[in-house]
Amino acid sequence: MAAGLVISAPASGVGKTTLTLALARAWRNSGLRVQCFKSGPDYIDPAFHAAATGRASVNVDSWAMDRGTISHLVSRGIDADVVLAEGSMGLFDGVAARGVCGTGATADIAEMLDWPVLLVIDPSGQAQTAAAIAGGLRDYRPGVRLAGVVLNRVASPRHEALVRRALLDAGIAVFGALPRHAEISLPKRHLGLVQAEEQAEIGKLIDEAARFVAEHVDLDAVLRSAATWSPQPAASGVNVTPPGQRIALARDAAFSFVYPHMLEAWRAAGAEISTFSPLADEAPDPVADVCWLPGGYPELQAGRIAAKARFRSGLRAFAETRPVHGECGGYMVLGTALTDADGISHEMTGLLGLETSFAKRRMHLGYRLAELAAPMPGHQAGARLRGHEFHYSTIVAQPDTALAVVHDATGAVIAETGSRRGQATGTFFHLIAEDR
Structure with missing residues (x-):
């Protein structure tokens, strides 16, 4: 007890x-x-x-x-x-x-x-x-x-x-x-x-x-x-499907916002996770099935990320044949450019057309309910995903096909739909669970 x-x-x-x-x-x-x-x-x-x-x-x-x-x-x-x-x-x-x-x-x-x-x-x-x-x-x-x-x-x-x-x-x-x-x-x-x-x-x-x-x-x-x-036996576990069997997960000071229960659920379902550091100019594991870029503080590291040629080229090569997904900061890095708080634009990986800016900060905060218009790693079109969004970036351009219809907790449709292009997908919200 x-x-x-x-x-x-x-x-x-x-x-x-x-x-x-x-x-x-x-x-x-x-x-x-x-x-x-x-x-x-x-x-x-x-x-x-x-x-x-x-x-x-x-x-x-x-x-x-x-x-x-x-x-x-x-x-x-x-x-x-x-x-x-x-x-x-x-x-x-x-x-x-x-x-x-x-x-x-x-x-x-x-x-x-x-x-x-x-x-x-x-x-x-x-x-x-x-x-x-x-x-x-x-x-x-x-x-x-x-x-x-x-x-x-x-x-x-x-x-x-x-x-x-x-x-x-x-x-x-x-x-x-x-x-x-x-x-x-x-x-x-x-x-x-x-x-x-x-x-x-x-x-x-x-x-x-x-x-x-x-x-x-x-x-x-x-x-x-x-x-x-004394805890009672649980009728069910976390309703999250791993995005792949072998997951290359970006992990360092710029990519660290991932819920611990997500990683545990992936492992409990039999997935293997290998981490790599974009800030150390590392590329995703070439034998992985999928690459996942979580959020973090890319706006504080934008210049360093832009200078990591091995990471950027390795991620692009990976995305030619396998899915890559980014959440919030990871989504921004999948885009073409990120403008930092000083107004300096930094080239990102270009897997998506997204352009974001911190030059004029505006807080985006709240729960999100997304209905996928297309598949993303681990989830099929039509899936209803629950997550949370918290960032200060502004969308300059989001030209790619919308990934989902996204609502806030009141049911209002929001502009941060996420996007997809080829093998790359991204969302501004961090996934917490899928509706059963």
Whole structure:
């Protein structure tokens, strides 16, 4: 039996990830086995979870996944002592229209698993009002239980005392209060946190966060507040078909946004994955059946990618006889040109006619439901794919045949249809699951 707990907050940027990593490492250091999950479409946080726990973390998503898939993914915590699900955005934040089994809100996962919520509250600029916010979150939705609160970035002992008293008067447990501590801040960039693999000192940072949180939070009380949980047998696994038997996967600082559950599903279905680095001027494995370019930060590496002649020629040769697919940043690299934030245009691989620009950034964010007009690796025409799009690039030209009809979560048709030409296909959304 494991102890299950959801870590959430009223909003983004409050400190959920830092607290999750600190609790995970502190309990791991005490000899407990800790398993983490991420609620919602985030490719970065699971890598931090793995760094803190030594165990792979995956995403669970109520908009894109059915209950069987979520149960299957969560069941990996069967041998853990503590299981933590880190939320995204605010506790009840999701989309307006319900997806497969929810709106994508963290509260969906908390209710589905019947785990209580540990709430991170940043009371900066307020005092007793923090209790009103916590009380509102506690009472907003029947079926979602509040374990208690950890305060973050309290300004002074007097400030802490005011907030604590108000929370206790409201019947809400306070497990600890964290003063401001710049040394445990995780660096950020425009798509979220700087990736764990890019931070050489990530282990030391997590250790410092664990030490700091253990000093200010009652870890035993937090653990006692968690639900006693034993995973139920899952009726189904992840509904994702591998794009091929032997998959050449681009993997480096420019191509790293791929959901861990996708790779696990491919391997579970018998696929073999070989990685290569475009930034190291490597070409895809010539014996692979298909090449897959995930998203990442090609806009930060556009000049380097343009200079990698062996990678570009090798990818073009591969695409003459076998499928190549790109997601988001990978899709941009399959195009003819990418203009960076300084307005400099860089030649890409030219497998598609797509031209994109970061010179005038505009955020594209949200769930996507795509009905394929033509096949793409692993999926036939007519398949309904669920995914998520998050980027700041602008389409300058998208002249090739549309790959799919793509809708957002409200049902509105969007312009980012993806495209296809010959053996090459690409989408701006990152695939999460296929509708059954």
